[in-house]
Amino acid sequence: MAVNLKQLAELLGLSQTTVSRALNGYPEVNAETRQRVLQAVRETGYRPNRAAQRLATGKAYSIGMVMPIAAGIDSDVHFGEFLAGLGEEAVKHDFHFVLNPSAPEDEEATFQRLAASGNVDALFLAYMRANDPRIAMLKSLSMPFVVHGRSIGEARDYPFLDIDNTAAFYDAARLLIQLGHRRIALINGPDYLSFSIRRRKGMARALAEHGLNLDEALVHHSLMTDEHGYRSMQRFLQQPDAPTAVLCSSTVLALGAVRAINQAGLAIGRDISLIAHDDVLPMLKPENFSVPLTTTRSSLRAAGGRIATRLIASILKSGAYPDQELWRAELIVRASTGPAPQK
Amino acid sequence: MAVNLKQLAELLGLSQTTVSRALNGYPEVNAETRQRVLQAVRETGYRPNRAAQRLATGKAYSIGMVMPIAAGIDSDVHFGEFLAGLGEEAVKHDFHFVLNPSAPEDEEATFQRLAASGNVDALFLAYMRANDPRIAMLKSLSMPFVVHGRSIGEARDYPFLDIDNTAAFYDAARLLIQLGHRRIALINGPDYLSFSIRRRKGMARALAEHGLNLDEALVHHSLMTDEHGYRSMQRFLQQPDAPTAVLCSSTVLALGAVRAINQAGLAIGRDISLIAHDDVLPMLKPENFSVPLTTTRSSLRAAGGRIATRLIASILKSGAYPDQELWRAELIVRASTGPAPQK
DNA sequence: ACGGATATCCAAAGCGCTTTGGGAGGAAAA
DNA sequence: TTTTCCTCCCAAAGCGCTTTGGATATCCGT
CATH class of the missing domain: 1.10.260.40 (lambda repressor-like DNA-binding domains)
Known part of the structure; x- marks a missing residue:
């Protein structure tokens, strides 16, 4: 045939x-x-036949990524959205993706296999951690790659695209402080991920500038699910000196937080203020929350698109792009933030 | 090197x-x-070198799927969860995935390219529609494939894994009827997808058995997002003869519906009953809703795993699995369903 | 001691493509 | 007319692997 x-x-x-x-x-x-x-x-x-073409040219027209997977690992909404961005751009150049599932502890080896397989001609890495060993590994592979996010505590001599998480949460915290809030809580992502670390740092900096301290009892780290948001918020509200404002690292977390607040009979934007980071997930829009959410916004999908563009350019050697990009998240004030309640 | x-x-x-x-x-x-x-x-x-290996053997050790993508297309939480299931199984056999992004109108051609590329040795198809032309196309490709879901109005002579959507929503609707509800609404997925069609049919059948009709004004079809759930519910509640119970095709839709109900000052499980289909999304558990949700449950992730198993077996010609599988969703009663309110 | 298994290994072809290094033929230049 | 230079095309090598069809050596029974 x-x-x-x-x-x-x-x-x-x-x-x-x-x-x-x-x-x-x-x-x-x-x-x-x-x-x-x-x-x-x-x-x-x-x-x-692509295999033959690849064998002859060395080009695979594909971008590789490893997909950490295990019985306990949950799928992540954010990942899907990011992938959509990558795909949207890739389809324009007839590129495809190779998803290599891997046990989390095996990730580095999987990257090596993937690179050696000849199946891909560029790699993509995300969910950066502090002192992430995967960066050194990718560098040693002599294959183009782009990192989504940045590591911490390492030279920044690798190609990345990140948002300025520190600035985003600095801005958010400062807004709350200006509104008179003094006890501010943080419902953050996993504590080993660098974006979590940076967001926390940004918040702490804003507090420090106003002579305030980040109270450890008001900081929770967890996977970014509705459930964790709910639980964290519930625990905060049970404390004797409950916070009057909360920062959430995702609208998904905010979802649960809002639920806990409502259940406690408190009014968002009046009794308690809420700011969430908005990755612009189409299924969860901040303006559709019962009280529209104040957010720091940066589209994950756009980030995916940009990374695809850069990766493809580096493979095709067409066009030059900056190696490091730091996007600024936009602070958008809606009804969930209001002046701190008077005691 | x-x-x-x-x-x-x-x-x-x-x-x-x-x-x-x-x-x-x-x-x-x-x-x-x-x-x-x-x-x-x-x-x-x-x-x-996999490319060489593939050229020599014809085997790619990979499963292909096309990923419909366009500016207007939203990423789907359900997709990510399903992918996790596929991946979990694939990693055991050192298989990987090739994701080929494609404009929706170009999907069939993309499948053909993918098959001809030699990059994959099996294909996977989902989001089935009624009279889906992609099935005939896949059959003509002489490459193993498995469909997630089923088409409607076609011979069932292709390999699929589906859940019994008709039965699930029949069961759910019957429960509501037994509880005394007479006006039941449906917040469904897109009307062209076969699971939506079947769920609606199951619901209609249960109603018919009790001499009731499905009121067109109480049926909404939309993408399964929080926002659509909210809007649909809101519109239902504004109707003169508002429903006393609602079926939702996803917990994501239910999320919005719950918000609208709360906003209207109604109590779930008392003023209005709610049943949702639960794909077992880890970020959205029915038992964590403010009022725990009665659901029809079937794990999307498990379905992904099973499909991967079957696909891999058909490539490796190891082990035989049934060609067609129909899983039964489990009806789990929680607090969101109660007797119909007395007028 | 000899024909025939049996156990190990090898040379070479082939998978389908790209690319190098020409070659034939016609047009332009001498 | 001969020489030079393009233009357009081709044969063959090579990408890294698997696999077919032997080759060689060892060992058996008789």
Whole structure:
């Protein structure tokens, strides 16, 4: 059924060379001949065998990523959204992705296998941790890669795209302080991820500038699920000196937090203020919360698109992009933040 | 840096044939020789080039899927969860995935390209629609595939895994009817997807058995987001003869519905009953809703795992699995369902 | 001691493509 | 007319692996 180059060439009475050249846009082929070839391709439905193409050129037209997976590991909404961004860009250049599932402890080895397999010509890395060993590993692979996020405590001499998490949560905390809040809580992502660390740092800095301290009892780290948001908020509210404002690292966490607040009979924006980081997840819009949420916004999907663009450019060696990018999140004030309640 | 078979063979003073055979477990090689080869592999870090391997064997050890993507298309939580299930199973057999992004209108052509590319040796298809043309296309590709869901109005002569959506929503609706509800609404997924059609049918059947009709004004179809759930519920509640019970096709929709109900000052499980279909999304557990949700439950992740198992078995020709599977969703009663309020 | 298994190994072909290094033929230059 | 230079095309090598079809050596029974 499927024709290959050889058959196609025979059919046309041309050599494989000429057909190949015609298809790949080389100049040394007659315009008329090229048209004939193109026509034949349309008629036969010829598709080049990618494996062969790859073997010959070394290019795979694909971006590799490892997908940590285990019985206990939850799928992550944020990941899906990011992938959508990557995909949106990749489809424009006819690139695809190779997802290599891997046990978390095996991730580095999986990256090496992936790189050596010849299946991909660039790698993508995310969920950065402090002192992340994977960066050194990727550097040693001599294959283009881009990191989403940044490590902490390492030279920044690798290509990344990150948002300025420190600034985002600094801005958010400062707004709350200006509104008169003094006891501010933080419902953060996992404590080993660098974005969590930076957000916490940004918040602490804003507090410090106003002579305030970050109270350890008001900081929770957890996976960013509705459930954890709920539990954290509930625990905060049970404390003797409950916070009057909360920062959430995701709208998903905020979802649970809002629930806990409502259940406690408190009014958001009046009794307690809430700011969440908004990754612009389409299924969870801050403006649709019962009380619209004040957020620090930065589109995950856009980040995915940008990373795909850079990765593809580095493979095709087309166009130059900055190696390091730090995006600024936008602070958007809605109804969930109000002046601190008077005691 | 990276060694290939030839170099490895030279290093060992063996032929490529022997080394290849030693690695692939063929019998005609001395046990001692095999050990030497294995040792050398360990020392050199030799990894076979997959592209070459594939070219020679035709096997890619990978499962292909096309990922519909466009500016307007939202990422889907359900997809991520399903993928986790696929991955969990695939990692056990060292399989990977090829995700080919595609414009929605281009999906069929993308499948064909994917199949012809030699990049994958099985395909996976989901989000089935009624009279889905993709099934005939996949059949024509002479490559194993498994469908998640089923089409409607076509011979069922293709491999699929689906849940019995009709039965699930029949059960759910019947429970509500038994509780005395007469006006029951449905917040469903997109109307062109077959699971939506079947759920609606199941609900209609239960109503019909009790002499009731499905009121078109009480049926909404939409993407399964929080926002749509909210809007639908809001509109239902504004109607003169508002429903006393609602079926939701996803806990994500239920999330919005609950918000609308709360906002209207109604009590879930007393003023209005709610049943949602639960895909067992880790970020959204029905038992964590302010009023725990009665659900029809079936794990999407488990479905992903099973499909991966079947796909891999069909590639490796190891073990036989049923070609068609229909899973039964479990009806789990929690606090969100109660007797219909007396007028 | 000899024909025939049996156990190990190897050379070479082939998978489908790209690319190098020409070659034939016609047009332009001498 | 001969030489030079393009233009357009081709044969063949090579990418890294698997696999077919032997080759060689060892060992058996008779």
